Amino acid sequence: MSSIENLASSITEQVSRLSSLLQGEGLPSPTFEESGFRDFEHETDTPTGKALREARNRILDTAHDLIRLVQGPTEHILTLTWATTDTVNIDLITRLRIPEHVPLGSSISTQELAAAIRIPEPLLARIVRYGIANGVFIEESPNVIRHSASSAALVQNPHLSNIVRFGAEDLGKIMMKIPDAVVLKRDDPAHAPHTAFNLAYDTEESLFVHFHKNEAANKRYHEYLAGRVSTPLWSVDRLRAAWPWESKGKVKVVDVGGSSGHTVLALAPLMPDATFIVQDNNLSSLEMGRRAVAEDPSLKSRVSFEVYNFFKPQTVQADIYIYRHILHDWQDEDSVKILSSLLPALKPGARVLISEGIVPEPPAKRLNTFASKMVRVEDTFMLGAHDSHERTVAEFESLFHQVSPGSFRLVGVTSGAEAGAFQSLLEFEFIGLRK
Incomplete structure (x- = not known):
């Protein structure tokens, strides 16, 4: 068991290590001042970057445990209870x-x-x-x-303000209705809403349908998504570093549900011989992507956009299919349907890449860093917004098994949390349909 003395000693040791690393990189120590060093923007996959991230995370882990021990259980619970006032204030x-x-x-x-x-x-x-x-x-x-x-x-960083606005106003509104939705489903299932979102917005429509009809809400939602990928936690850079894209040569890549194509635009420079198709059923997002590609002559011949409903049979045969932040929006039954739609187009050896957060396998532990806890936060978002969830590696494997038993092989998993990011990458290979 950790004592406050041991925790304090560990913090001192890790602070000394962090300070030495910063000095070695010619970086100042963090301060609260306006010009203070912040966000550890130098965190990269270099040995120094990894060492800095590791020292930082150990300090956060240990410091949170020390704070909770010194707080005591009552103050700890009260702090959690009244955290909504912090959200209201930053909003x-x-x-x-x-x-x-x-x-x-x-x-x-x-x-x-x-x-x-x-x-x-x-x-x-x-x-x-x-x-x-x-x-x-x-x-x-x-x-x-x-x-x-x-x-x-x-x-x-205007993106940060956009995250706050949607996160506090829209997601906050939904999150506060989760207890009501869960209790109603238990006590009066016949009259319970499908999601907490339905309670919060007094509608029977899904979040995607409702926001698409509301111009202001839709604008906030897309600004939020764009804002998230501008932060280290959700940066597309993590996806770029998670797989050997450069070695894939002349392949066809399909980004399923790829919106305006920001994922493809990040990967295309790494794959100069590849062609890309961005599929989505949001016409305005696709048009936004077409305009972005039109401004870059090097991408015009390699990146195309097409309307596609991922519940319908896939018609494009490709080498690589990417699902980035897609399946967590859907319950298991729908996720199986989404993946099953690939079967008509799949050829043996094709890769299906899932880029999402991964829930740790039980037993659960205290999560004291933002990156490690974010998958639990996002899981709560999914519960409130879609009545869906984030998944463990085993749960992803189960989805593919339900699509076609024995037809897919999990090749590997690159953890995002270990690199200070939300999304991880799971690589599945299509072996062929089993009879």
Whole structure:
């Protein structure tokens, strides 16, 4: 069992290691100041990058355990209970665009800031001071506000603000209805909604259908998706590093449910001899992708877009099929149908690549880093939005077995969590239909 003394000693040791690594790279130690070093953007798959990530994660793991031991169980539970106030505060800060009205490299009075935001100064001060309690903004003297590293990031990275807006407003609204949906399904299944989303938005439509009809919500959703892939946790760079794309030569690659083709656009430079097809049933997304490709002469002849419903039989015979963040939106029965639609087009040796988060096999453990916990967070998102779930490796294997017993072989798994990312990569090979 860990004692607070052992945990503290471990933190000291790992902080010393992290500090040495940073110094070796000529990087400053992190601070809370606006110009403070942040996000460990140098984290790469180089030996130094891996060492930095490992030291950082050990500090986070150990520090969280130490905090919980010192908190005690009551304060721990209360902290979890009232975490919604943190979400409300960062949503308010972002929705009111407060960070954008605080000058970078300078400061502003609460009176001036309130006038710029157009809300009463006492209310502005309450919102900002709650943020300060969480490390967002700094009050350098009474009623004078400047940026912290975190609030400055909201200005410098618009994608981060987009993640907050959709995550707090739309996903938050859905998440708060999960308890109601689960209890209703238990106590009154005949009248229970299909998902928490249906309760939150008072509709019988699916999230995809409903958002597609609502221009503002659809815009927030796609900005959120674009924002996520701009962060290390969801970056397409992890997919690029997870498989030897460069060695595949003259192959045909199909990105099933590929939206506007951001995955293909990231992979194409690694595969100069490959051709790509992006399939989706969202016409506006496909058109967005066509416009992006039209601006790059090197891609025009190699990347095409086509309308496709992945519940229908696949008509394109390819060497590689990619499903990135697709199956977790669907329950097992539908996921089997999606994969079964491939069978008419598959040839022996074809690869089916699944890029998603992987749930650890039981027994469950405390997850103290954001990257390791994110699969549980995303699993909750899927429960609320689609009544679906993230999966273990064994559960993915079960899906393929249900599609056609003995016809697929799991070649390998590249863990995303170990590299500080959400999505992992599973490679399945089609051996051939078994009779």
